[in-house]
Amino acid sequence: MSTPIKKLEELIAFQEHAPIRIQTLGQFTIWRTGEKVDPKEWGRDKTVQLLQYFISNRRRNALHKEKIMDNLWEEGDDRDFKVALHGIHKVLEPERPSRTEPTYVIRQGVSYQLNLEKIWIDIDILEKYIVIGNETFGTDHSCAKKAYKLAIAVYQGAYLPNRIYEDWSSEEREKAQLLILSAYISLAEILLEENPLETIRLTQNALAIDPTWEDAYRLQMQGYLAKGNRPQAIKTFQKCEQVLDTEYGVDPLPQTKELMREIQEIS
Helix, strand or coil: CCCHHHHHHHHHHHHHHCCEEEECECCCEEEECCEECCHHHHCCHHHHHHHHHHHHCCCCCCEEHHHHHHHHCCCCCHHHHHHHHHHHHHHHCCCCCCCCCCCCEEEECCEEEECCCCEEEHHHHHHHHHHHHHHHCCCCHHHHHHHHHHHHHHCCCCECHHHCCCHHHHHHHHHHHHHHHHHHHHHHHHCCCCCHHHHHHHHHHHHHHCCCCHHHHHHHHHHHHHCCCHHHHHHHHHHHHHHHHHHHCCCCCHHHHHHHHHHHCCC
């Protein structure tokens, strides 16, 4: 069985050597054998949509063609699917000999799925890094820190920002946000004693994504307190209180209020 460190090394190597790399976070970009694919190669937008749908549903069992068309195109037909799928094959494997099986999209009858062993996808790797960080959080801070930092480096922004109005992309977008927030907060917690300034920076990044993330406010208060900046710790609580009241009409959690009381009692 691979150790967590070994798993990290394997994931890093996969990023360097995978024949197809796909960025979905912040923007949609594909690299084929290390070269960025020109967007003009895609031709029709339906080709891009189909690949993005495959990515968004990569964890599900093979996807039935009829369900794919129903979810993607209101007026799509079998020809649209065939043309889009052919476009994907042409972009990912422009030199594939005719009458040979595609490498990156696996077909089982009328169902299809991506070959995740051959394709590096940032959203997939982001989750794997965070899983390793979470597994080692309480036992190996060195490994956990490395895993969280790698996850943060992968995250470049919202998932498929050009598809924010598509229902089929919303679940992965929400999941990606929760994953990166957890990475920021977990790393900030690990670094609180050794580098409180970095904890403050990480919590600021988390709050830039979700201004209502209360865990980030608490850690930020602790970071300022560790640096001896009691006034800024109090301001952080006040900001938290204001945001939660404005957005949800609620007070901070008891543990946040308790931390504030402890700060106020410091002479």
